[in-house]
Amino acid sequence: MDLVLNGEAYRLDGPATLAGLLRECQAEAGRTAVMVNGEVVRSSQYASVRLSEGDQVELIMIAAGG
Amino acid sequence: MTDGLKLGDRIFSSRLLLGTGKFSSTDAMIRAVRASGAELVTVALRRFHPGRPVDDVFGPLAALEGVTLVPNTSGARDAREAVRAAQLGRELAGSPFVKLEIHPNPHHLLPDPIETYEAAKILVQDGFFVLPYMPADPVLARRLEEIGCAAVMPLGAAIGSGQGLTTMSMLKLIIHEASVPVIVDAGLRSPSDAALTMEIGGDAVLVNSAIATAEDPELMAGAFAAAVKAGRDAWRAGLMPRSEAAAATSPLTAFLADEGAG
Numbered sequence: 001m002d003l004v005l006n007g008e009a010y011r012l013d014g015p016a017t018l019a020g021l022l023r024e025c026q027a028e029a030g031r032t033a034v035m036v037n038g039e040v041v042r043s044s045q046y047a048s049v050r051l052s053e054g055d056q057v058e059l060i061m062i063a064a065g066g
Numbered sequence: 067m068t069d070g071l072k073l074g075d076r077i078f079s080s081r082l083l084l085g086t087g088k089f090s091s092t093d094a095m096i097r098a099v100r101a102s103g104a105e106l107v108t109v110a111l112r113r114f115h116p117g118r119p120v121d122d123v124f125g126p127l128a129a130l131e132g133v134t135l136v137p138n139t140s141g142a143r144d145a146r147e148a149v150r151a152a153q154l155g156r157e158l159a160g161s162p163f164v165k166l167e168i169h170p171n172p173h174h175l176l177p178d179p180i181e182t183y184e185a186a187k188i189l190v191q192d193g194f195f196v197l198p199y200m201p202a203d204p205v206l207a208r209r210l211e212e213i214g215c216a217a218v219m220p221l222g223a224a225i226g227s228g229q230g231l232t233t234m235s236m237l238k239l240i241i242h243e244a245s246v247p248v249i250v251d252a253g254l255r256s257p258s259d260a261a262l263t264m265e266i267g268g269d270a271v272l273v274n275s276a277i278a279t280a281e282d283p284e285l286m287a288g289a290f291a292a293a294v295k296a297g298r299d300a301w302r303a304g305l306m307p308r309s310e311a312a313a314a315t316s317p318l319t320a321f322l323a324d325e326g327a328g
Binding site for chain 2: 025026033035058062065
């Protein structure tokens with residue numbers, strides 16, 4: 001399935017769920033926040049959110065800042 | 067705790083909030099956080115890129131006892147983006163606090179008061195303890211207080227400028243009228259800026275660049291912590307009134323003068 005991940009084309013080979021994408025990206029669930037098509041997904045819903053062709057996904061983490 | 071800083075439903079003993087940007091390394095940042103005694107520490111958000119090396123800021127900060135992370139909304143250009151950023155930050159930091167900052171112009175980074183107000187309304191309704199970075203405007207401060215912000219954070223000067231308390235007269239008005247804590251954020255350069263903020267009745271300061279870009283950030287963090295405490299103690303103790311004329315501290319009896327001289 002083709003997604004847009006962080007603004008770039010991304011081919012997801014595994015299961016078409018958010019949890020599957022995070023696993024494939026080796027993104028730790030507790031340290032990665034997710035937006036799908038502009039909507040923030042609560043971390044409790046990662047396993048149940050299914051992804052669709054062309055979905056725009058943003059993976060976000062904590063960084064240093066003032 | 068006899069003199070706590072109440073924000074939302076929490077009470078903090080430290081009145082120095084620390085930003086984590088601009089440090090030369092995560093290790094230097096962590097040492098400065100420890101030396102500052104800060105209990106509220108701001109962080110930003112960025113994209114996680116699969117396969118690229120990650121500078122883990124979260125892990126070392128989360129391991130510190132007594133530190134609550136305050137995600138900021140830096141990078142948001144309007145209320146809609148700021149609300150999203152706050153929600154993302156909440157998922158990551160597990161904290162109800164958000165430093166709401168919307169500054170669309172990278173040249174001066176001054177906060178957009180209208181978008182900040184709109185975002186604050188939404189975030190308060192969503193259960194956040196909103197700490198809005200704002201222009202030093204007493205009218206806006208009152209409006210942000212009225213909609214339920216946990217504090218107001220007027221700027222001393224432009225972010226990272228080190229110009230100190232350029233907004234002093236407005237800060238005094240805000241402090242005089244506010245019934246939520248006033249946290250002076252941005253522009254502070256020296257510990258004396260922090261002490262002065264506290265002496266005029268400010269409730270706390272948020273410092274980043276002045277500590278992070280010091281030659282010895284750990285030492286500077288301790289200097290700011292001491293200054294904040296000194297200024298707060300001075301305000302609680304009550305500063306003496308100013309007088310145009312001298313007021314002697316020693317008796318002025320004339321016993322040293324020669325009898326009958328001049």
